[in-house]
Amino acid sequence: MLQRLGLGVLTLFVVSIIIFTAIAMLPGDFAKAILGQAATPETVAAFQHEVGLDRPPVLRYFIWIAGVLHGDFGNSFASAGSLGGGHARTVMSLIAPRLANTLFLAGFAAVIAVPLSLGLGMLAALYRGSVFDRLVNIFTLASISVPEFFVAYILMLFLAVRFHIFDSLADVSPDTPFFDRVFACVLPAMTLVLVIVAHMMRMTRAAIINLLASPYIEMARLKGIAPRRVIVHHALPNAWAPIATVIALNLAYLIVGVVIVEVVFVYPGIGQLMVDSVSARDVPVVQACALIFAATYILLNLLADIVAIVTNPRLLHRR
Amino acid sequence: MSELEYWTQQIVKGRISRREFMGRAAALGVTTALASTMLSEAGVAATPKQGGSARFGLAHGATTDTLDPAGYPDTGTQVPFWGAMSNSLTEVDAKGNITADVVESMEPADGAKSWVFKIRKGVTFHNGKSLTPADIIASYRHHMGADSKSAAKSLLTAVTDIKADGPDTVVFTLSGGNADFPYICSDYHIPIMPAKDDGTADWQSGVRTGAYVFGHWEPGVKAELKRNPNYHKPGMPHFDEVTFLTLGDVTARTNALITGQVDWIGRCDLKTLNLLKKNPKIAIAEYTGYGHYVFPMMVDQAPFDNVDVRLALKYAINREEIAKKVFLGHAVPGNDNPIAKSVKFAVDPKPDFTYNPDKAKFHLKKAGLSSLKVDLSVADAAFNGAVDAAVLYQQHAKKAGIDINVVREPNDGYWNNVWLKKAWCGGYWSGRPTCDWLMTTVYAKGAAWNETHYANPHFNELLVAARSETDDNKRAGMYAELQQLLHDDGGVIVIVFNNYVEANSKKMAHNTIAPNWEADGLKIAERWWFA
Numbered sequence: 001m002l003q004r005l006g007l008g009v010l011t012l013f014v015v016s017i018i019i020f021t022a023i024a025m026l027p028g029d030f031a032k033a034i035l036g037q038a039a040t041p042e043t044v045a046a047f048q049h050e051v052g053l054d055r056p057p058v059l060r061y062f063i064w065i066a067g068v069l070h071g072d073f074g075n076s077f078a079s080a081g082s083l084g085g086g087h088a089r090t091v092m093s094l095i096a097p098r099l100a101n102t103l104f105l106a107g108f109a110a111v112i113a114v115p116l117s118l119g120l121g122m123l124a125a126l127y128r129g130s131v132f133d134r135l136v137n138i139f140t141l142a143s144i145s146v147p148e149f150f151v152a153y154i155l156m157l158f159l160a161v162r163f164h165i166f167d168s169l170a171d172v173s174p175d176t177p178f179f180d181r182v183f184a185c186v187l188p189a190m191t192l193v194l195v196i197v198a199h200m201m202r203m204t205r206a207a208i209i210n211l212l213a214s215p216y217i218e219m220a221r222l223k224g225i226a227p228r229r230v231i232v233h234h235a236l237p238n239a240w241a242p243i244a245t246v247i248a249l250n251l252a253y254l255i256v257g258v259v260i261v262e263v264v265f266v267y268p269g270i271g272q273l274m275v276d277s278v279s280a281r282d283v284p285v286v287q288a289c290a291l292i293f294a295a296t297y298i299l300l301n302l303l304a305d306i307v308a309i310v311t312n313p314r315l316l317h318r319r
Numbered sequence: 320m321s322e323l324e325y326w327t328q329q330i331v332k333g334r335i336s337r338r339e340f341m342g343r344a345a346a347l348g349v350t351t352a353l354a355s356t357m358l359s360e361a362g363v364a365a366t367p368k369q370g371g372s373a374r375f376g377l378a379h380g381a382t383t384d385t386l387d388p389a390g391y392p393d394t395g396t397q398v399p400f401w402g403a404m405s406n407s408l409t410e411v412d413a414k415g416n417i418t419a420d421v422v423e424s425m426e427p428a429d430g431a432k433s434w435v436f437k438i439r440k441g442v443t444f445h446n447g448k449s450l451t452p453a454d455i456i457a458s459y460r461h462h463m464g465a466d467s468k469s470a471a472k473s474l475l476t477a478v479t480d481i482k483a484d485g486p487d488t489v490v491f492t493l494s495g496g497n498a499d500f501p502y503i504c505s506d507y508h509i510p511i512m513p514a515k516d517d518g519t520a521d522w523q524s525g526v527r528t529g530a531y532v533f534g535h536w537e538p539g540v541k542a543e544l545k546r547n548p549n550y551h552k553p554g555m556p557h558f559d560e561v562t563f564l565t566l567g568d569v570t571a572r573t574n575a576l577i578t579g580q581v582d583w584i585g586r587c588d589l590k591t592l593n594l595l596k597k598n599p600k601i602a603i604a605e606y607t608g609y610g611h612y613v614f615p616m617m618v619d620q621a622p623f624d625n626v627d628v629r630l631a632l633k634y635a636i637n638r639e640e641i642a643k644k645v646f647l648g649h650a651v652p653g654n655d656n657p658i659a660k661s662v663k664f665a666v667d668p669k670p671d672f673t674y675n676p677d678k679a680k681f682h683l684k685k686a687g688l689s690s691l692k693v694d695l696s697v698a699d700a701a702f703n704g705a706v707d708a709a710v711l712y713q714q715h716a717k718k719a720g721i722d723i724n725v726v727r728e729p730n731d732g733y734w735n736n737v738w739l740k741k742a743w744c745g746g747y748w749s750g751r752p753t754c755d756w757l758m759t760t761v762y763a764k765g766a767a768w769n770e771t772h773y774a775n776p777h778f779n780e781l782l783v784a785a786r787s788e789t790d791d792n793k794r795a796g797m798y799a800e801l802q803q804l805l806h807d808d809g810g811v812i813v814i815v816f817n818n819y820v821e822a823n824s825k826k827m828a829h830n831t832i833a834p835n836w837e838a839d840g841l842k843i844a845e846r847w848w849f850a
Contacts, residue, residue, distance in 0.1 A: 026731070046468055094382060153570065160574060161574055161577055167580055168571065169564070169566070169571065169574075169575050171580070173535075173537065263568050264568060264570070266564070266566050266567075268537065268540045272539075273382055273539075276382045277383070279381075280381055280383040282382070
């Protein structure tokens with residue numbers, strides 16, 4: 001367990017180096033991106049000095065990583081000099097509300113998608129080969145096979161433009177009441193659900209079907225236990241490991257990969273913030289976002305492993 | 320077009336008054352009631368109504384945006400924080416004339432080398448403080464000085480001194496005469512802000528003099544402003560509150576308008592515009608501003624150092640086709656005069672550079688060449704459609720024996736690595752409201768953005784002379800000559816003037832739209848109302 005955590009931290013460290021070098025290699029810089037045509041050499045130099053871009057990259061990396069280890073992600077370049085004056089705009093103050101929005105949307109989608117896909121997967125396994133199984137498969141595979149912006153536009157066309165049931169903009173602020181927020185997020189959440197359900201549902205179905213052939217299931221059947229009970233009480237507990245891995249992957253996707261859905265519905269999430277910051281070359285924000293994304297992946301994978309071990313203690317003892 | 324439609328068009332363009340229109344309509348046997356309905360359908364309403372909460376969908380806005388006017392990069396900050404919340408000393412009206420805003424009068428002295436502005440009585444900031452000369456001085460000093468990072472710094476280099484003269488007068492001293500100085504004062508980078516005790520400008524609080532008071536702002540997401548009850552323009556503004564949403568995705572923007580979540584959107588999707596036009600609840604506003612797309616050639620680099628090569632290239636481009644195919648008709652073909660037709664003193668220089676491969680061949684021959692091979696560096700960062708326009712140009716030029724090698728550059732870093740570096744590339748200018756301003760910024764010798772490296776001595780002398788000339792007739796002649804020079808001798812190929820295409824719900828009404836910037840001269844929140 002401790003070893004796993006240590007490995008996770010090491011991975012994060014390696015990721016931080018990759019992030020830093022990748023961003024350092026991007027052409028253009030913040031001053032030029034902000035000033036555009038108006039960038040004269042003197043103004044650019046003044047900017048670079050102010051945000052410390054004139055220092056060597058190795059030094060900048062250590063200053064940054066030392067700050068991060070102290071929990072300080074630094075200030076956004078946007079608050080440098082005349083662009084920020086006395087108001088330092090910290091990276092955390094930019095990221096926190098956006099991250100909260102993203103987590104809300106991810107949570108909303110997950111609360112629907114996870115039980116739905118588990119349920120559908122179990123039912124599909126139970127009625128394997130039936131019309132129901134086929135229909136569920138066709139529908140979920142179709143929804144995962146088209147790009148997510150297409151799903152989003154189709155939902156928007158029918159549920160917002162043709163029949164104005166929901167809003168096409170997911171317009172939320174920090175002070176939006178909870179139920180208004182849920183209502184505003186219905187369309188993006190539905191899109192995400194459609195995109196991730198197939199993967200989890202297919203894995204649940206496959207894992208359970210895989211087990212249905214094993215001798216102990218046959219024994220349970222021969223005892224005369226109802227098929228439903230066989231699946232929920234006998235097959236499912238042993239199928240948790242692969243299912244948990246897939247759920248973790250999809251939850252991570254919900255947090256780090258939803259930028260397209262955010263753009264389509266104009267949802268102020270962290271993905272849009274990162275894209276914005278990349279195009280403005282706001283390096284501290286990009287670095288912090290990337291690090292948060294990496295940590296999300298590592299943590300969720302760790303969690304999946306723990307779930308796998310808890311449900312199947314045999315995994316602790318290698319043969 | 321029927322005569323009635325003609326007069327409706329005239330009033331929409333602001334050429335005749337409402338009263339005149341009613342007279343014409345009556346003469347044609349149209350009742351006053353019907354004529355009024357026609358006018359409101361054409362977007363010209365009788366008297367503005369007060370009230371309502373308006374929501375605007377802007378195409379731009381970033382998390383790096385700031386309240387500091389030294390860096391208002393695009394509409395995401397310009398429309399809410401300048402157009403709605405602030406005033407400059409002067410403003411440009413719908414006809415392109417300069418008018419006083421927070422000042423009452425502006426008088427030149429000493430051959431336009433100094434300008435005297437008298438502050439309008441009763442102008443107050445949102446916190447109740449009266450506008451004083453100190454505020455104006457602080458607001459201008461904010462952009463000046465050696466360590467200024469303001470985009471307006473280069474505009475104000477000619478200002479040598481700003482002094483208060485009594486409680487309501489400010490005197491600007493310039494290093495050389497400039498009859499157009501009030502136009503510069505209308506720039507969106509120079510709103511008037513209150514001075515702090517140490518004499519610097521307070522941009523942080525968002526306290527300004529404008530039509531709306533700062534409310535709530537999330538950079539890159541939305542800005543909410545409330546009506547300023549003490550606004551100095553009588554009867555204005557008309558909305559109780561305004562919200563500006565950043566809707567970067569054009570489909571999201573369009574859907575937001577169709578579903579009524581916003582009342583106005585900027586920068587419509589040209590490809591689906593005809594579908595949007597069919598919507599009975601939505602009106603489209605299209606107008607040509609000062610903005611134009613260019614292919615600037617550096618006139619000091621071979622082969623562009625030969626005027627005949629430049630002329631050959633000017634004749635070898637079919638601008639009509641580019642306007643039609645690349646910009647889907649939402650652009651006006653250029654004639655290598657970068658001054659827009661709506662600018663004062665603009666002329667249309669002759670001969671017209673229409674597509675003519677024979678003339679191009681003739682000039683090529685005159686330059687002593689039988690064929691020509693040149694590189695043209697473009698990316699869509701220069702302007703949307705730059706690559707397509709260049710490829711079309713390549714095909715046009717082939718017929719004149721000119722081989723244009725279109726080099727596709729990366730969008731990232733285009734303005735740093737390609738523009739002002741490559742001898743021939745694509746570029747974009749949002750234009751300026753006066754001849755002098757644009758020419759001084761882009762075509763004067765030594766200007767930082769002189770993308771064509773144009774350094775004609777006669778052009779520069781004439782430019783300086785015209786700047787301080789206060790006789791309008793003489794100036795008109797001088798500017799005509801300057802434009803003719805750029806057209807005949809200059810290195811810029813003006814491909815098209817781009818149209819602003821915006822859409823609004825028919826619940827909204829407005830007067831003639833000012834074309835100096837998009838969103839009704841950026842002042843849509845102040846000028847529009849709910850019908």
